[in-house]
Amino acid sequence: MVDGFLLVDKPTAWTSHDVIAKLRGILGMRKVGHAGTLDPMATGLLVVGLGKGTRLLRFVQDLPKEYQATALFGVATDSGDADGQVIADLPVAFTEEDLRGALSGFVGTIQQAPPAFSAIKRDGKRLHELARAGIAVEVEPRPVEIHELELVEFVTPTATLRVRCGKGAYIRVLADDIAKALGTRAHLVALCRVSSGGHSLDEATTIGELEAASDPSSFVLTLAAGLGALQSVQLPSSQRTTARHGGPIESVPDMGQGPIAVLDGSDLVGVYRSDDDRLVPEVVVA
Numbered sequence: 697m698v699d700g701f702l703l704v705d706k707p708t709a710w711t712s713h714d715v716i717a718k719l720r721g722i723l724g725m726r727k728v729g730h731a732g733t734l735d736p737m738a739t740g741l742l743v744v745g746l747g748k749g750t751r752l753l754r755f756v757q758d759l760p761k762e763y764q765a766t767a768l769f770g771v772a773t774d775s776g777d778a779d780g781q782v783i784a785d786l787p788v789a790f791t792e793e794d795l796r797g798a799l800s801g802f803v804g805t806i807q808q809a810p811p812a813f814s815a816i817k818r819d820g821k822r823l824h825e826l827a828r829a830g831i832a833v834e835v836e837p838r839p840v841e842i843h844e845l846e847l848v849e850f851v852t853p854t855a856t857l858r859v860r861c862g863k864g865a866y867i868r869v870l871a872d873d874i875a876k877a878l879g880t881r882a883h884l885v886a887l888c889r890v891s892s893g894g895h896s897l898d899e900a901t902t903i904g905e906l907e908a909a910s911d912p913s914s915f916v917l918t919l920a921a922g923l924g925a926l927q928s929v930q931l932p933s934s935q936r937t938t939a940r941h942g943g944p945i946e947s948v949p950d951m952g953q954g955p956i957a958v959l960d961g962s963d964l965v966g967v968y969r970s971d972d973d974r975l976v977p978e979v980v981v982a
């Protein structure tokens with residue numbers, strides 16, 4: 697079994713689960729997962745964990761992601777994207793200056809209600825399953841972080857945005873909320889994840905390339921490389937045995953709270969967090 701991370705360029709019309717199912721077949725292994733769902737319409741970077749890498753996906757998922765999104769203003773759909781049914785058709789009466797002004801109000805910590813068509817669970821059922829069954833469920837708004845929000849292009853009634861955000865942010869909801877602030881509605885007609893967990897779409901491999909490869913595992917990143925965006929520390933040889941048995945190790949001056957990748961040379965021992973004068977393990981993989 698291969699342990700590590702795979703950077704996949706997800707094609708449109710595929711679910712994230714479709715990608716995982718395909719990779720299980722290509723790689724001949726069952727222990728495969730991903731760090732953050734992409735909707736079927738969306739394309740771009742899907743960070744995939746393999747073997748022991750699946751235990752580390754939450755650390756990737758907690759890191760910022762960046763998207764390029766194209767929104768069509770004036771029309772809202774029930775899903776928030778082009779795959780949904782039209783539920784509102786309103787005029788578009790704002791200027792580019794108005795739009796730029798509205799964007800500034802959506803940077804920082806904002807309140808966002810998850811969409812009805814999402815993978816969030818309620819009473820054991822995913823919201824998108826309930827929505828397709830005609831069952832309306834109210835979900836309380838929750839705080840999400842929008843680190844950067846930039847207008848790339850605006851040709852009425854379409855705008856392309858660059859969004860850098862934290863975990864749990866829905867770009868289709870963001871687009872519609874911006875539209876509401878401008879007196880109209882919107883939905884996404886294109887969405888591409890261009891970076892995630894410190895990795896770029898430029899590094900990603902297509903499904904076709906993996907299928908054609910004589911050795912698909914040659915595309916796999918090591919556990920340490922997959923977590924390259926985390927702060928890291930080298931493990932002293934005197935603490936090697938303690939660390940590999942899941943014990944705490946001595947802290948390092950000026951280290952943050954975590955997560956902290958503890959390395960033994962180029963190998964990942966585990967991910968730790970700071971606890972007073974020592975580092976304690978969150979996950980040990982050595």
